[in-house]
Structure formats: C-alpha cells, structure tokens
Amino acid sequence: MPRTRPSSVLFVCLGNICRSPLAEGVMMAVLGERGRDNGIVIDSAGTNGYHTGEAPDRRSIAVAAKYGLDISAQRCRQLEPADFTKFDLILGMDRGNLAAIRRRMPAGGTADIGMFSAIALGKDIEIPDPYYGGPEDFEQVYRMILAASQSLAERF
Ligand code: 4NP
Numbered sequence: 001m002p003r004t005r006p007s008s009v010l011f012v013c014l015g016n017i018c019r020s021p022l023a024e025g026v027m028m029a030v031l032g033e034r035g036r037d038n039g040i041v042i043d044s045a046g047t048n049g050y051h052t053g054e055a056p057d058r059r060s061i062a063v064a065a066k067y068g069l070d071i072s073a074q075r076c077r078q079l080e081p082a083d084f085t086k087f088d089l090i091l092g093m094d095r096g097n098l099a100a101i102r103r104r105m106p107a108g109g110t111a112d113i114g115m116f117s118a119i120a121l122g123k124d125i126e127i128p129d130p131y132y133g134g135p136e137d138f139e140q141v142y143r144m145i146l147a148a149s150q151s152l153a154e155r156f
Helices: 021-035 060-064 095-104 116-121 135-153
Strands: 008-013 041-046 087-091 112-115
Touching: 008 021, 008 095, 021 041, 021 060, 021 135, 041 095, 060 135, 087 095, 095 112, 112 116, 116 135
Parallel strands: 008 041, 008 087, 087 112
Antiparallel strands: none
C-alpha cells in the first residue's frame, strides 16, 4: 500500500457493469459502517466504453440487493485521463484491467495503481470476470470484494 491513508479510490474493471460497481457499493457501505466515510471519494469505471451510461448488470444489482445494498443508481463510465490525478488509488480487478490502467496512465498522473486483492489483502489473486457466468459467479465475486473491502477499509 503506497499511501498510508488514501482518501479517494477508483475501482476499475472491463465493463464497469459487473465487478467495479459492486466494489464501489460494498466499499462505501463498509466505510459507512465503520464511520470512516467522511470526505472519502469512492467511484468506479471501466477500461472499455461499451456500456457507458448503463446501470450495473442486473445480476450485480441482484447480489448487492441480497446483502442489503442498492447499487442500481450507478451509471457506467469509462476510465479517463483526469482520473489519474483525481484519485489517490486506482485498483483493477484482474491483471488485464491492471495492464490497461497502466497503459492509460498519462504523463503527470499521480495515482497509485494496483490490483484490488493484492493491495487490500496482499494476495496476488484476480477477481474473476463473471459476465459469462451464473449467479454463483456473482456470489463469489461479491464475497471476494467484501473481504478485500473490509481489509482495505482498515487503511482509511
Ligand atoms: P465487468 O464485466 O468488467 O466486471 O463489468 C464485464 C462486463 C461486460 C463485458 C465484459 C465483462 N462485455 O464484454 O460486455
């Protein structure tokens, strides 16, 4: 963890409809439960723009709702150059996301960049893309994101 106390985190996946919207919702909830959400900016984006403006995937909305979270008002957006100075930390869900984030880092970008599980848990594991999977894959993604968020929240 390069910074001891980040105040802004951007979660990034490929489409910004499955994993990173869940991470945004779960991380905000975990910080809120701990009273650590004051002045904290949490957002999410995708490396591609295929779903720009759309709500999260209905399966991500469903698994979030199952655990008491409403992420349905989020809208998909693509990662943009300004994100690299706006956010302290930009976290990719898998190695492909991480490579895409690094490639887009503009000159003068100041954000620390890493893979979510590696930064949060010290585990070099990917949060797998559930897009072509079933509800059990979304459940697994939710659990992985919750564990990583609980650990990351300790640093705020
Ligand atoms: P995400 O999942 O990166 O977790 O949002 C995906 C969403 C859409 C696509 C792929 C992955 N897609 O190919 O449209």
